[in-house]
Amino acid sequence: MTAQLIDGAAVARQVREDVAKGVAELLAAGGTAPGLATVLIGHDPASEVYIRNKRRACTTAGMADLHQHLPADVDQATAAALIDQLAADPAVSGILLQLPTPGHLDSEELLSRIPDGKDVDGLTVANAGLLAQGRSGLRPCTPSGVIALLDHHDVPLSGAEAVVVGRSVLVGKPMAQLLLERHATVTICHSRTRDLAAVCRRADVLVVAAGIPGLIGPDAVKPGATVIDVGIHRGETGLHGDVDTAAVAEVAARITPVPGGVGPMTIAMLLANTLTAARRQQGLVDGA
Numbered sequence: 001m002t003a004q005l006i007d008g009a010a011v012a013r014q015v016r017e018d019v020a021k022g023v024a025e026l027l028a029a030g031g032t033a034p035g036l037a038t039v040l041i042g043h044d045p046a047s048e049v050y051i052r053n054k055r056r057a058c059t060t061a062g063m064a065d066l067h068q069h070l071p072a073d074v075d076q077a078t079a080a081a082l083i084d085q086l087a088a089d090p091a092v093s094g095i096l097l098q099l100p101t102p103g104h105l106d107s108e109e110l111l112s113r114i115p116d117g118k119d120v121d122g123l124t125v126a127n128a129g130l131l132a133q134g135r136s137g138l139r140p141c142t143p144s145g146v147i148a149l150l151d152h153h154d155v156p157l158s159g160a161e162a163v164v165v166g167r168s169v170l171v172g173k174p175m176a177q178l179l180l181e182r183h184a185t186v187t188i189c190h191s192r193t194r195d196l197a198a199v200c201r202r203a204d205v206l207v208v209a210a211g212i213p214g215l216i217g218p219d220a221v222k223p224g225a226t227v228i229d230v231g232i233h234r235g236e237t238g239l240h241g242d243v244d245t246a247a248v249a250e251v252a253a254r255i256t257p258v259p260g261g262v263g264p265m266t267i268a269m270l271l272a273n274t275l276t277a278a279r280r281q282q283g284l285v286d287g288a
């Protein structure tokens with residue numbers, strides 16, 4: 001079997017177009033353009049690329065790019081004061097602190113200063129708690145993007161066996177909660193899981209976010225499964241994921257490529273969250 005490639009770039013384009021329409025509707029209803037404040041501290045090369053892409057997508061969707069850059073040696077109090085200033089600024093609909101921050105900074109303390117309604121990365125304790133309780137809030141972009149990809153391809157989730165490899169706060173845990181919300185039977189694997197391949201082989205839907213290149217091979221995939229590769233690794237021959245795509249494509253029914261799978265969805269869902277945040281701040285309900 002040769003798997004169908006899930007085209008994340010195409011689905012992301014559609015989401016971004018929908019967001020651009022939503023921004024136009026917000027303006028037509030007398031609202032103001034959503035503003036996204038990305039905050040980059042230092043000069044991590046990968047973070048600079050991510051931030052550049054996020055800023056470009058933001059302006060293309062008709063939103064205000066309110067980017068802030070702080071030097072790598074900034075102290076905690078100065079970084080905190082910037083977050084507080086953005087938190088109080090009505091032009092700022094969403095705040096995204098690019099992680100990782102330099103080692104001397106306490107990123108959790110900085111994240112905790114972001115108001116829940118402006119937390120477009122879905123990382124504050126309150127938004128994580130709302131997700132855990134299945135209540136409405138801003139949800140983390142990468143796992144939301146995975147759900148959007150699965151929905152776009154009509155992958156059945158209710159009653160399906162879903163396995164998530166990875167339990168990070170950013171990806172694995174919220175991913176598992178979103179799949180549970182959609183009534184999948186969810187198993188979470190991590191570095192202490194015994195016989196990873198055997199657990200993964202149970203999955204109708206396998207989401208891999210371990211950060212280990214090529215961790216998942218065909219022996220870990222049930223024939224006909226849908227495989228979502230969240231991993232991103234920059235190698236000499238370009239970008240790769242956590243899945244051995246070519247070999248797994250012979251077993252799976254559907255698979256996301258790297259690049260062009262989950263990555264573009266993360267940025268699209270960031271825009272969607274920023275629009276949602278702006279609507280709520282401006283007193284318009286979702287979809288209004």
Ligand code: NAP
Nearest residue numbers: 142166167168171190191209210211230231232262263266
């Ligand atoms: P992370 O914080 O390092 O978490 C990795 C998780 O994988 C941990 O829970 C770890 O288990 C688990 N793990 C490590 N080795 C394992 C093994 N041998 N078997 C099973 N589980 C194992 O990473 P992350 O932030 O979740 O990111 C994961 C990957 O996704 C990275 O490659 C990252 O670059 C990528 N990513 C991509 C996007 C995107 O937009 N496409 C967005 C975010 C992240 P323990 O908890 O036991 O240590």
